[in-house]
Amino acid sequence: MKDLLKIQTQHDLLERLGRLKCASPEQIRLSVVGSGEPIDTLIAKYAPFPMRIREMADYSVGVFDYQAGQLRLNGEVYFCRAGLDKITYIISVCSGTVWERSIARLLRSLYPAVAPVFLSQKELVSLLQSAKAIFPDARLRIIGHSRKKRLKTGTRRKFESSRTRTEKPLELVFKEAEEQNFWFESISFDYRRDGRETEDPNGGLPSATISKYGTFFCTSGFDRFRYAVLQDMAQMAARKMEFFANRSRRTTEQCKARPISISFDSAAFRNIDDNRNFIGILRKMPGTSCALLHGNPYVHLFLKDGADNSGTDVWVLKDDEVLLIPQLKASEAALKRLVNYIFEEWREGQMTNPM
Amino acid sequence: MPYEHASLLREINTYEDTVWAIVAFILECRWNPDGQRIDETIPVGVGRVFRKTDGSDVTPDLAIQRRATQGVVAEVKAAFPPEQAIDRRDEVFRQLKTYDDDLLRWWGNNGQIERHDIVLLTHDTHVVEACDHLNGLTGRDIGTFERNLAILGFYRTDQRETFITLRKHSGEFLDPQFGAKLRRGVPIKVVHIEAQQKKFYDSRPPIPYVLWLLWHLIFPIYTEGCSRDARKGYTPIEVTKDRVTGDLQRFYGFEPDDTGNRGTPRSEWVQEALEVLVSLHMAHHGTGQGAYVIRYKGIKGDTLERFGRLFHERDEIRQRQTRRRGRQPTLFDNI
Numbered sequence: 001m002k003d004l005l006k007i008q009t010q011h012d013l014l015e016r017l018g019r020l021k022c023a024s025p026e027q028i029r030l031s032v033v034g035s036g037e038p039i040d041t042l043i044a045k046y047a048p049f050p051m052r053i054r055e056m057a058d059y060s061v062g063v064f065d066y067q068a069g070q071l072r073l074n075g076e077v078y079f080c081r082a083g084l085d086k087i088t089y090i091i092s093v094c095s096g097t098v099w100e101r102s103i104a105r106l107l108r109s110l111y112p113a114v115a116p117v118f119l120s121q122k123e124l125v126s127l128l129q130s131a132k133a134i135f136p137d138a139r140l141r142i143i144g145h146s147r148k149k150r151l152k153t154g155t156r157r158k159f160e161s162s163r164t165r166t167e168k169p170l171e172l173v174f175k176e177a178e179e180q181n182f183w184f185e186s187i188s189f190d191y192r193r194d195g196r197e198t199e200d201p202n203g204g205l206p207s208a209t210i211s212k213y214g215t216f217f218c219t220s221g222f223d224r225f226r227y228a229v230l231q232d233m234a235q236m237a238a239r240k241m242e243f244f245a246n247r248s249r250r251t252t253e254q255c256k257a258r259p260i261s262i263s264f265d266s267a268a269f270r271n272i273d274d275n276r277n278f279i280g281i282l283r284k285m286p287g288t289s290c291a292l293l294h295g296n297p298y299v300h301l302f303l304k305d306g307a308d309n310s311g312t313d314v315w316v317l318k319d320d321e322v323l324l325i326p327q328l329k330a331s332e333a334a335l336k337r338l339v340n341y342i343f344e345e346w347r348e349g350q351m352t353n354p355m
Numbered sequence: 356m357p358y359e360h361a362s363l364l365r366e367i368n369t370y371e372d373t374v375w376a377i378v379a380f381i382l383e384c385r386w387n388p389d390g391q392r393i394d395e396t397i398p399v400g401v402g403r404v405f406r407k408t409d410g411s412d413v414t415p416d417l418a419i420q421r422r423a424t425q426g427v428v429a430e431v432k433a434a435f436p437p438e439q440a441i442d443r444r445d446e447v448f449r450q451l452k453t454y455d456d457d458l459l460r461w462w463g464n465n466g467q468i469e470r471h472d473i474v475l476l477t478h479d480t481h482v483v484e485a486c487d488h489l490n491g492l493t494g495r496d497i498g499t500f501e502r503n504l505a506i507l508g509f510y511r512t513d514q515r516e517t518f519i520t521l522r523k524h525s526g527e528f529l530d531p532q533f534g535a536k537l538r539r540g541v542p543i544k545v546v547h548i549e550a551q552q553k554k555f556y557d558s559r560p561p562i563p564y565v566l567w568l569l570w571h572l573i574f575p576i577y578t579e580g581c582s583r584d585a586r587k588g589y590t591p592i593e594v595t596k597d598r599v600t601g602d603l604q605r606f607y608g609f610e611p612d613d614t615g616n617r618g619t620p621r622s623e624w625v626q627e628a629l630e631v632l633v634s635l636h637m638a639h640h641g642t643g644q645g646a647y648v649i650r651y652k653g654i655k656g657d658t659l660e661r662f663g664r665l666f667h668e669r670d671e672i673r674q675r676q677t678r679r680r681g682r683q684p685t686l687f688d689n690i
Contacts, residue, residue: 249552250576255606257552267515283657291567291659294368297513298545302571306653309575317517317545325549328576328606355550 018223115333
């Protein structure tokens with residue numbers, strides 16, 4: 001994909017990607033991230049492997065080529081503005097190995113300055129619905145997914161996880177997941193036009209994958225996805241960045257707290273065992289230190305993010321709500337990570353500003 | 356004696372419950388029923404020093420000027436002394452009696468108001484004993500009040516949601532509607548109380564609690580711009596007692612002001628906590644008065660438990676040293 005490096009403007013780059021058809025194992029891979037600082041300058045400071053940044057007219061590109069054990073990892077990564085405040089598309093045309101071992105690793109190393117968007121299951125469905133509408137003459141078919149189910153406490157394993165190859169309609173897959181209490185990490189899909197079962201069933205249509213961690217992969221048709229799925233995903237990311245922004249008590253008027261409420265459809269804290277499980281889960285949150293101040297009948301914990309010292313008071317004062325009170329230092333990334341952890345490890349709820 | 360974390364948690368929870376009761380009373384006093392909102396212009400003083408007519412000073416736990424000409428002073432005794440401690444019980448009412456005077460240093464109008472109420476705020480489980488003791492003081496000076504003396508109980512309820520309820524068990528208020536409402540009981544959602552983010556009142560908190568607050572809430576903001584010393588394995592942060600006190604008061608307590616509010620937490624409590632950090636080798640003295648250098652680094656596990664344990668072990672060592680110094684010489688000492 002060296003010819004992409006010659007493109008000077010972001011518009012031309014995205015147009016070119018729009019026409020691109022990738023052959024396995026390569027795909028157009030993209031991550032939607034939020035950051036208050038330009039990502040290319042952050043990379044210069046925090047990249048875990050050598051990367052040369054090249055400034056183009058209105059975007060930048062990073063080029064890397066290094067040895068990782070037995071493996072030679074090289075490629076290009078494009079940093080493009082998503083047209084929304086603080087939101088960037090990180091794009092690469094590469095194999096899954098290069099994406100996981102280089103680009104995903106790079107993004108993790110930029111935490112908390114760069115935060116991925118975490119999608120709820122509802123948001124994931126809405127993105128798939130929007131993907132479904134891209135090719136009106138074709139049926140969207142789920143061809144694979146990676147899903148998890150929380151096991152009851154007391155077992156050594158926390159999750160039952162499965163990676164499944166299937167061929168089912170979108171609605172059926174989500175209905176099954178709801179019935180069996182699973183949630184999806186990623187979903188792969190393709191399109192099929194009716195009446196073409198014998199010759200080239202996809203009719204040149206793309207296959208793609210969306211994950212709840214804000215990544216999107218596709219084999220082709222990037223131009224169509226760009227104006228539907230990716231735009232929606234960027235808007236979700238922007239809304240979340242705005243929701244989590246300016247929560248630190250040092251930035252608010254009269255140092256007032258700006259709590260976040262996570263409310264659940266039904267009672268999630270019915271007895272002391274529920275409280276105990278919840279406390280156990282938060283105590284095990286990776287990269288975080290925790291202090292328990294009260295466990296029963298109400299719950300009060302304090303969590304501090306090890307990466308940037310962001311602190312959050314976690315309260316359970318109602319049986320169907322978790323209340324987060326960000327403290328003096330509270331980054332968007334740390335709050336997002338905490339909420340996503342509660343969604344994944346406890347259960348998904350509705351986020352609101354309670355007061 | 357082995358360290359008991361549950362006992363530290365109980366101590367902290369009692370302290371927090373008392374803070375909640377005070378904040379609940381402040382919110383109720385500031386509640387504007389017409390506008391259905393909290394009136395933040397109503398002045399509040401925690402640890403405010405008043406001058407009596409005889410020239411002496413008194414410091415009630417809480418003072419609120421609900422109206423331009425009317426105020427409330429309150430003393431908070433989460434645990435009313437037990438039946439056998441009659442002197443201590445009398446002392447509570449002796450203290451309340453000191454507020455039964457034309458106190459000066461209210462807000463505005465040369466520090467004077469027409470009249471104020473006196474309140475004793477205690478836990479609901481002690482309130483009957485407090486009322487009975489007051490009835491038993493009839494005829495004595497400390498049992499006779501010229502101004503209204505109301506005894507309020509507070510308790511926490513945890514059903515589907517956690518509330519702090521304030522209930523008046525005896526006495527009256529200058530505002531009869533306010534008194535009647537409190538007589539019926541006023542439940543206040545803890546979520547509203549906690550949104551105020553008050554963690555101190557005018558009483559010394561448990562030291563490990565202050566250490567934990569400093570380490571997790573205050574020091575992280577000081578680390579900005581400081582780099583970790585890789586050789587020493589910590590981030591050195593230069594602080595002063597006054598800066599730390601000021602930030603704790605601003606964010607988690609009550610700020611001092613030029614109207615007479617002394618501010619809480621007090622600087623001597625903060626200094627004590629900083630000295631404990633020095634003795635735990637988590638800080639050292641800096642240059643200048645009240646200056647310290649914090650050896651800041653992450654703590655694994657439950658940080659509150661860690662501070663509780665370290666403080667307990669430090670106390671144990673100190674007690675052993677004191678016992679060793681103070682004990683009588685024995686026949687075997689010279690062997």
